[in-house]
Amino acid sequence: MSLKVFDLQCELGHVFEGWFSSLENYDSQQAGGLLSCPVCDNRQIARKLSAPRLNMGRGKDESGAGQEAPLGQPSGKAQPVAALGMEQLAQLQAQVLQHMRQMVRNTEDVGADFVQEARRMHEGEIEERAIRGTATMQERESLARDGIAVMPIPDYLDDDRLQ
Structure with missing residues (x-):
């Protein structure tokens, strides 16, 4: 597939x-x-609009020899490309998820105090550290407006919520 x-x-x-x-x-x-x-x-x-790689067939250079035609160019040299097989893609996805779970495990769970702790770190009141906790959509949007980068953690990455 x-x-x-x-x-x-x-x-x-x-x-x-x-x-x-x-x-x-x-x-x-x-x-x-x-x-x-x-x-x-x-x-x-x-x-969003995106520019997928399109196979445009073979272009012709000045000498008439066939060459791969990169998108947006009438002719040119072939460019290196790579493709992962489905098994390799599944392995890569598993490794990324495992790494992300480990990153979540290495954070301190501050629970409902998340917003206050994030603001205190941002203001320099306390030392920065990796934290996680709970925040509403409105609280996350307020933190983002104030320049405090946060992101929700999906349940499948948080071992505490999986139990």
């Missing part, structure tokens, strides 16, 4: 990738309200 990778953007301007089995799969998830920004959890998501 081939995956479709779309550039997505939330209404607050965060850009991220979404991987879908098809355009129809993206459309149904969008219509069902299943898409959310991984940075701010905003659910107003739009698909």
Whole structure:
């Protein structure tokens, strides 16, 4: 099965990738309200214009010899490319998820005090450290407006919420 990778953007301007089995799969998830920004959890998501690599066939150089034609250029030398097989892609995704779970495990859980702790660190009142906790959408948006970068942690990355 081939995956479709779309550039997505939330209404607050965060850009991220979404991987879908098809355009129809993206459309149904969008219509069902299943898409959310991984940075701010905003659910107003739009698909951005993207420039996929297109196989344009063979171009001809001055001598008439066939060469790969890069997108946007009439002719030119072939460019190196790589593609992962499905098994390699699954392994890569598993490694990324494992790394992300380890990053979450290495944070201090401050629970409901998250917003206050994040503000205190931002203001230099306390030493910076990696923390996690709970915050409402409005609190996350307020932190973002004040220049404090936070992101929601999906349940599947937080061992405490999986139990």
